[in-house]
Amino acid sequence: MARRYASKLTWDDVTPREAYLNRRQIMAGGAALAGATLMTRGVQAAQDAWDLTPNTLEQITSYNNFYEFGTGKEDPARHAHMMTTAPWSIQIDGMVDSPGTYSLEDIIAGQTIEERIYRLRCVERWSLVVPWNGFELSDLLERVGVQDRARYVAFETLARPEEMLGLRVPVIDWPYREGLRLDEAMHPLTILATGLYGQPMPNQNGAPIRLVVPWKYGYKSIKSIVRITLTDEQPVTAWNAYAPNEYGFYSNVNPNRAHPRWSQEFERRIGGGLFARNIETLMFNGYEDEVAHLYDGMDLIEFH
Ligand SMILES: Nc1nc2c(c(=O)[nH]1)N[C@H]1C(S)=C(S)[C@@H](COP(=O)(O)O)O[C@H]1N2
């Protein structure tokens, strides 16, 4: 593991959960007015730090969305072992100088794998904090040579019905597809992850290689990628094609844009118990400083 990116997200910042809970109890007990401001700040600081405590390996690998293995949260953990992940290759095509079918070994060769502790916010309102291992997508795109006309990057997941039981049900139009605008794909926060917690990517989390775009709803972070295409047209994406009003192409986490069937103002941190039920959803999932400039002048409600 080499450098870490987002400065806020390190293990060192983590406040022990006991301290956080203590503060909450003191507050609830009615702090003296004089101490109230200080106390509130203390709680805020503790909450901010606690907010970035990685979930446990158990939580990250037992509560998943990977519809190729079923729509239940426990289906991926139960069935994803059926997926063969070696050998693995990714077809890279479209507007690139060096199109081809690259083995996973070729893709990873020479890459420095770093740890990135990111929030993951599902559109369904639950969230996790995951210590991913991976490298910037831009590294790979630069290696294959993006041509000037390219404006978007399209991704596809493996679709192998013998190994993926969920493909028998036409939930979405398989294969699972996703896409990013080129500048989003080139952003340093956008990674291809090959593992988590320092171990190879568990199948249920998208082995052997998946996308992670931390400021967008989780469904943009497509798993088990077998194809990457550079194109000049906005690509068709699985959830957007399924219900365009519910799932936009951009899918930036936005507490101000309600899903047609529920508010996005709050989220529930998996495994957090009572205190993690009504966490305020952060604009761009907390990555506003890093990514807001990508959307300058854009109406984020219309282009959701
Ligand atoms: N191929 C594929 N990728 C996918 C999904 C899926 O069903 N199929 N689910 C998405 C959704 S909705 C979320 S919230 C995240 C969940 O990632 P995790 O299981 O690693 O937490 O994966 C995303 N990537």
Ligand SMILES: [Mo]
């Ligand atoms: Mo999701």
